[in-house]
Amino acid sequence: MATSASPQQPGGAVVAERRGIPAASFVEDVQIYLNQLGLDVNSTLAFLQERLQQYKVVEMKLLAQQRDLQAKIPDIEKCLDVVATLQAKKGTGEALLTDFEASEGIYSRARVEDIDSVCLWLGANVMLEYSCEEATSLLRKNLENAKASLEVLIADLQFLRDQVTITQVTIARVYNWDVHQRRVRQALASQDS
Amino acid sequence: MQQAGGGSETEVTWEDQQNINKFGRLNNRYHELEDEIRIAKNFEDASNELILTDEEVVRFQIGEVFAHVPKDEVEMRIEQMTETTTKHLEKLKDEKDAVVAQMADLKKVLYAKFKDSINLEED
Numbered sequence: 001m002a003t004s005a006s007p008q009q010p011g012g013a014v015v016a017e018r019r020g021i022p023a024a025s026f027v028e029d030v031q032i033y034l035n036q037l038g039l040d041v042n043s044t045l046a047f048l049q050e051r052l053q054q055y056k057v058v059e060m061k062l063l064a065q066q067r068d069l070q071a072k073i074p075d076i077e078k079c080l081d082v083v084a085t086l087q088a089k090k091g092t093g094e095a096l097l098t099d100f101e102a103s104e105g106i107y108s109r110a111r112v113e114d115i116d117s118v119c120l121w122l123g124a125n126v127m128l129e130y131s132c133e134e135a136t137s138l139l140r141k142n143l144e145n146a147k148a149s150l151e152v153l154i155a156d157l158q159f160l161r162d163q164v165t166i167t168q169v170t171i172a173r174v175y176n177w178d179v180h181q182r183r184v185r186q187a188l189a190s191q192d193s
Numbered sequence: 194m195q196q197a198g199g200g201s202e203t204e205v206t207w208e209d210q211q212n213i214n215k216f217g218r219l220n221n222r223y224h225e226l227e228d229e230i231r232i233a234k235n236f237e238d239a240s241n242e243l244i245l246t247d248e249e250v251v252r253f254q255i256g257e258v259f260a261h262v263p264k265d266e267v268e269m270r271i272e273q274m275t276e277t278t279t280k281h282l283e284k285l286k287d288e289k290d291a292v293v294a295q296m297a298d299l300k301k302v303l304y305a306k307f308k309d310s311i312n313l314e315e316d
Binding site for chain 2: 026082096110166176
């Protein structure tokens with residue numbers, strides 16, 4: 001495996017991989033890199049291409065996770081909104097009239113009297129009853145967790161994209177180096193003959 | 194984004210690589226911001242429509258249900274939401290301008306060093 005210079009972070013810390021994603025080693029000199037790998041140009045290019053494909057697969061997975069989280073966050077915010085509205089109505093003593101979707105395209109009217117508790121869908125066919133305050137704090141915690149996970153995910157994606165860019169540049173440089181070598185060899189050959 | 198040059202000799206330093214990485218990140222962020230701005234703009238148009246209604250009670254969507262809310266309260270809520278969205282939109286636009294400026298700077302630096310060996314334009 002290549003043991004050339006590992007990517008340097010601004011603080012001087014070396015990052016060899018991040019959460020299972022191997023870092024792409026930056027190549028200082030193509031000749032030395034090829035010697036260290038012990039492979040010829042074509043094999044090196046094949047190896048780098050394969051690395052690129054692996055990165056792409058991981059990127060797809062992370063992007064899907066990001067989309068899921070980005071859909072989940074507004075959902076939780078909507079739930080918080082509903083609970084807050086119900087709590088606000090509690091004090092006034094009036095009932096809340098709502099139109100809700102009973103089935104696709106069919107709406108029904110509901111009269112929500114004074115309530116002290118709400119039921120939250122927790123997933124896996126489980127629904128629990130909570131007081132308004134408990135529901136609000138649970139939803140807030142979920143929202144914070146989702147936002148924190150999203151931040152970590154975005155940082156992972158940025159790291160991954162950097163590795164993809166480094167690998168693409170390395171492929172271009174190895175290819176160029178090879179072209180350059182061929183030209184030099186041809187020039188020498190034509191000089192001799 | 195990058196294309197193979199014609200066997201040029203230009204060496205790529207770690208600093209160059211970092212500049213290229215940074216350009217890639219900024220480019221991604223630019224596209225994300227464009228999408229977000231488009232979505233935020235839609236919302237502004239939708240809230241303008243509401244001011245034209247003249248019914249007393251409006252069915253205001255909260256979460257998945259439509260609650261019957263008196264028109265005044267609805268107007269107040271819409272106003273708050275519009276204000277939040279406009280501020281958000283402003284912030285996005287400012288960030289987009291900053292990103293575009295940084296990308297222009299990086300382009301200058303990278304084109305100066307690599308000239309034709311690098312391609313930083315959109316496909």
